[in-house]
Amino acid sequence: MDDVSTAAEGQRRRTRDRRGRGMRGPGVLPERPGTPALRTARQRFDQLVLDVVAPLDERWQRHLGLVEYAVEDTPMLPDDWGDETVPLSSLVRGKGTGPTRLVVFRRPIEHRATTHDELRAMVHLVVVEQLAELLDLTPGDIDERYAD
Template identity: 45%
Template sequence: MTDSPLPPPLPADSAAGPPAEPRVRRRDRHGRGMRGPVAPPQVPLSASRAELFGDLVRDSVERLERRWPQLAEVEFLVGDVPGPPGGPDAGWNDEAVPLGGLSEPVDGRPARIVVFRRPVEIRAKSRDDRALLIHEIVVEQVAELLGLSPETVDPRYGQD
């Protein structure tokens, strides 16, 4: 049996018919139908860890805004991790990783308070511990911004 040479390629502008549609692979084992989501979107199970963390920060901020209305002008952010040690505005070294940060208002930009998600998640394993730690971080940063003690910002600070 001899190998026959391949036919020459068709020119790009030739009409060789419609292009073949790509084959779509679908997972349908044992004829049970397509897999659906694990949980509907309105169920907390479908929320990511970052979304749940953001909700805890928002809850803490709302709790403090009732007592301190001037916090409405402050931006509260969630960062994944702080910048590298020794970097500009890092304020930390290899032995002390910050859990939150504060940047003062500059040139019409409001003050910003950042809570770093990954260092907090590493330190607090349960949701309740995480919520408590986040609230303490937010209270400490607000106290620094307002020039007050954390106990003045939230009388229940350090009691839990």
């Protein structure tokens, strides 16, 4: 009896490695070979900012002029900043032929948002407020959804 049970165990296919962890490697294969299957948090945030900025920039392009949009991880704060809140964005007006630069800071915004919808709403809020300041209008004039 013991000989039969050990022979059956020896023929059984092993689906796990010797430490019992199972198969290693990616759980998802990429659609195109050579590209990562899953995007990083930074890439997802960049895409979110683009999705928010595109319709606003298209609508206000005539009034805005040349605006450069950027995403940075964190703002560079001076040593004497103190206990003030960390900025969520920065607006640097262009000089001469230089473009105006609107920078959205990823980490402070992600830190304040708990869900993806909240993150999207916060990015929208920040971009609308900065465009309103740039155009010297109220945020409600820039986007009627601002009050929501």
